[in-house]
Amino acid sequence: MGRLTGKRALVTAAGQGIGRASALAMASEGAQVFATDINAAALDDLIADGIETFVLDARDTDSVNLGMARAQPDVVFNCAGFVHNGTIQEATDDDWDFAFDLNVRSMFRTIRAALPGMVDRGSGSIVNMSSVCSSIVGAPNRFIYGTTKAAVIGMTKSVAIDYVAKGIRCNCICPGTVESPSWHDRVKALGEQIGSYDAAMQQFVSRQPMGRVAKAEEVAALVVYLSADESGFTTGQAHVIDGGWSS
Numbered sequence: 001m002g003r004l005t006g007k008r009a010l011v012t013a014a015g016q017g018i019g020r021a022s023a024l025a026m027a028s029e030g031a032q033v034f035a036t037d038i039n040a041a042a043l044d045d046l047i048a049d050g051i052e053t054f055v056l057d058a059r060d061t062d063s064v065n066l067g068m069a070r071a072q073p074d075v076v077f078n079c080a081g082f083v084h085n086g087t088i089q090e091a092t093d094d095d096w097d098f099a100f101d102l103n104v105r106s107m108f109r110t111i112r113a114a115l116p117g118m119v120d121r122g123s124g125s126i127v128n129m130s131s132v133c134s135s136i137v138g139a140p141n142r143f144i145y146g147t148t149k150a151a152v153i154g155m156t157k158s159v160a161i162d163y164v165a166k167g168i169r170c171n172c173i174c175p176g177t178v179e180s181p182s183w184h185d186r187v188k189a190l191g192e193q194i195g196s197y198d199a200a201m202q203q204f205v206s207r208q209p210m211g212r213v214a215k216a217e218e219v220a221a222l223v224v225y226l227s228a229d230e231s232g233f234t235t236g237q238a239h240v241i242d243g244g245w246s247s
């Protein structure tokens with residue numbers, strides 16, 4: 001028996017990075033996993049692990065509603081999100097709108113669509129992807145990003161309090177820097193900006209007192225815990241996993 005045996009779990013942005021690692025970890029704990037992403041090709045090889053895959057655009061309400069109707073999930077891991085670089089003076093209205101739509105409103109869509117089934121069954125666990133860069137710490141050049149991820153914490157607490165008596169839990173996770181394809185792109189971009197890839201890498205790594213960034217699998221382990229009944233007494237919390245960054 002796995003820790004998630006008997007549960008149906010839908011993951012957004014499961015094509016790569018933390019979403020992918022979490023889909024695999026949940027499947028290995030016995031969940032029936034629905035791994036979704038906007039990029040169909042990125043999902044292809046998850047099928048070999050017994051995972052059902054389909055395209056779900058977290059920015060599209062119809063796509064979300066169809067996906068939730070298909071999966072009928074007991075667990076939702078809202079992982080989709082994007083990191084904009086820059087201060088408030090570099091932020092554009094378009095970047096702001098895009099980030100709030102993908103990082104925050106997407107979760108409004110998915111949670112709204114998943115809740116009726118969870119309420120009928122009297123149980124459910126929702127895990128939202130926030131970041132330690134949110135209301136917990138400010139990170140340089142993460143104005144839009146940190147603002148959206150703080151909103152995720154507020155949404156998490158709001159859903160948690162409204163549904164706690166219905167057997168539904170809602171938590172969020174707040175990682176520090178995690179190795180993923182988009183993180184490698186951010187290191188490269190910073191390296192080009194400051195003229196040294198190694199110096200860019202050092203900037204990211206030095207934020208974590210542990211002297212390294214996280215592996216996606218380390219974050220996936222927290223997602224499994226929050227999805228499973230063993231975490232049944234925690235709801236409405238922001239779970240920090242940041243290598244000591246905010247300590």
Ligand code: NAD
Nearest residue numbers: 013015016017018038057058079080081177178180181182
């Ligand atoms: P990533 O950024 O490398 O991959 C993101 C995935 O999202 C891609 O597969 C992409 O196709 C998918 N995607 C993009 N738009 C989508 C949409 N509209 N609908 C569905 N899927 C879409 O992965 P990552 O770095 O592991 O980041 C995943 C989440 O974790 C994000 O919310 C990010 O903000 C958060 N996070 C990441 C880090 C980090 O350092 N990597 C730290 C804290 C939080």
